Amino acid sequence: MKWRVFGSSEFLIGGRPVLVKTLKLRDKLGNWRRYRIATVANHLSSPVYIPAWAYLAKDKEGKIGAMITGSYFRLVKLGRKGQAQPTLFVSLDALSRKARRKLLIPLDYELFEEEDIILAREKNNEPYYIGNKKSRNFHHSGCSRAKIISLENKIIFYTRREALEKGYTPAKICKP
Numbered sequence: 001m002k003w004r005v006f007g008s009s010e011f012l013i014g015g016r017p018v019l020v021k022t023l024k025l026r027d028k029l030g031n032w033r034r035y036r037i038a039t040v041a042n043h044l045s046s047p048v049y050i051p052a053w054a055y056l057a058k059d060k061e062g063k064i065g066a067m068i069t070g071s072y073f074r075l076v077k078l079g080r081k082g083q084a085q086p087t088l089f090v091s092l093d094a095l096s097r098k099a100r101r102k103l104l105i106p107l108d109y110e111l112f113e114e115e116d117i118i119l120a121r122e123k124n125n126e127p128y129y130i131g132n133k134k135s136r137n138f139h140h141s142g143c144s145r146a147k148i149i150s151l152e153n154k155i156i157f158y159t160r161r162e163a164l165e166k167g168y169t170p171a172k173i174c175k176p
């Protein structure tokens with residue numbers, strides 16, 4: 001499974017996107033509810049009832065859920081009264097069984113439960129490194145310096161060796 005940097009977020013996304021029309025999430029009272037999810041062009045416009053896309057998304061601790069984005073990377077809106085937002089990270093049980101199964105096809109994974117939600121992790125969860133194309137240094141994925149590298153200067157290495165072979169130097173601050 002090849003992961004790629006997702007915008008300026010701390011998430012990596014992978015696999016092929018799957019269309020989603022609804023998400024099952026807890027409301028403010030803690031009850032499970034199914035919300036319609038739609039793409040909107042801006043904060044004021046009403047949903048156009050184009051569904052949204054879900055990608056597999058992995059956080060820096062290796063926890064895997066789904067990243068929901070609008071079509072053509074526009075905003076997503078949850079329910080009728082929800083706020084429009086660029087993206088939404090949800091656990092795997094928020095998706096329909098069909099969407100979840102489709103998303104997980106390319107992944108060698110195991111599911112686990114955390115605070116009542118279902119997430120996945122890779123069976124061989126390899127660490128990864130983040131390089132800076134400008135300084136030619138590379139960092140641990142969790143390093144605070146790595147987080148501020150701009151998207152166009154960011155490059156992912158799946159092994160330390162790969163980074164070294166491409167001529168990158170371990171950053172002095174986190175010594176990856």
Ligand SMILES: [Zn+2]
Nearest residue numbers: 139143171174
């Ligand atoms: Zn660092």
